[in-house]
Amino acid sequence: MFDFSLMLEKFMDFRIQIAEAVGETFLMVGISVMAAILLGLPLGTMLYLTAKGQLRENATWSMILNGFVNIVRSFPFLLLVVFMIPFTRFLVGTAIGTIAASVPLAIVSIAIYARQVEQSLFEVPRGVVEAAQSMGASKLKIVYKFLYVEARSGLVLGLTTSTISFISYSTVMGVVGGGGVGDFAIRYGYQRFETELMAAVIVLMIVLVQLIQFTGSLISRWLDKR
């Protein structure tokens, strides 16, 4: 029989290590979310703009950008992490540790969110772009005064979904010493047969994911006036 009080007890015993692991997860996922916003959003916008029939239709760029996104997303994640070690070392000076682990995670995050952004932008009715053009809006203004405004709830919801995948990806980062909650659950809970401790950490992650989804949905609904 599963012992809940034991689970709680274990959780309290390891609270310092757990807090540290949570901190690492937050750091990795936080960096990924930043990367997604700063680079995934523009990349997704470019995917949209260069697509056929769009404002900056360009078959070559469209192929290159789609190629990048598809390759990154279809790479088995652990292989990507290994494959990227030279780049990671070049970028942050080491291939080991939480910051280093954030590099491949951020790359995947950019690709994942870019797709979400592209989808959200495609949902904006074409007429909105036409109205914008008729007002003499430049392409840049069309993007952020029209497209982002109309797509904003989708952009937030997409970021929410993406963030949850980032958390999931981050759990395997133990292989390059990235730490985090997933790594903690494996090392302490699984490898040392501390089933209750593992369960406690899993519950913690479920709560975390629920919280993110709830907040994201709430903001998205609040932003949506359609």
Add this chain to the structure above:
Amino acid sequence: MISLHEVSKSYSSGEGIFKAVESVSLTIREGSIHGIIGPSGAGKSTLLRMMNVLEPPDSGKVIVGGQDLTRLPESQLRVARRSMGMVFQQFHLLHNRTVSGNVAVPLELAGMSKRQRKERVEECLQFVGLQDKAKQYPARLSGGQKQRVAIARALAHRPAVLLCDEPTSSLDSVTTGEILNVLRHINETLGVTVVIVTHEMDVVKEICHEVSVVEQGRLTDGFALEERTARNVPRHKPSYRELLLGKAGVSDV
């Protein structure tokens, strides 16, 4: 005001080249309400969209205010477009901005200060009779009200011309009448030239001074509506001219 010189536009589709507009020349008189009527797929919208070069013609000239818009570089074309408001059948409002936010958009694009913007937005909403809806989001408005917002938005930057593509086609007849009154009012009090694309005869009868008939990508007729005379019953399938004027005649296109 606006003249199209021999404009053509074709689209290449699977089965070859489709001529949507074929060498049309047309002048819109300053201060007039000009109707463009014709059956579905005739090329009316394409023709209207050429007037602000949303649809660049394959050949021909688009002269507005003395300059050929087809030869302007992108940045100058954008400026030129600001003096031509556009109104659509499906309104194309920003649903995530309030009514006043929507009307403010063209002013923001033109870089107007916040205070001036507020003033101008109020003026425009007052003009279309929607000042009490300023803080609402478009989703809460009726079709007619949405179209008024769209008209207010098109007016915000004090355009010389209003290009309307089927502005009443998704509205009932009462609301259509209201919107046509707003357009007539704009024409009469502000002196704005209005171009209306429609397939509804009544719209042309109601407010147009002049009308151009477009069929299969060609301009097939054009006449002033003041010439209206007693109608005689046509025996053959009546042309748009006969339906509107009640008589046949020589085109003055």
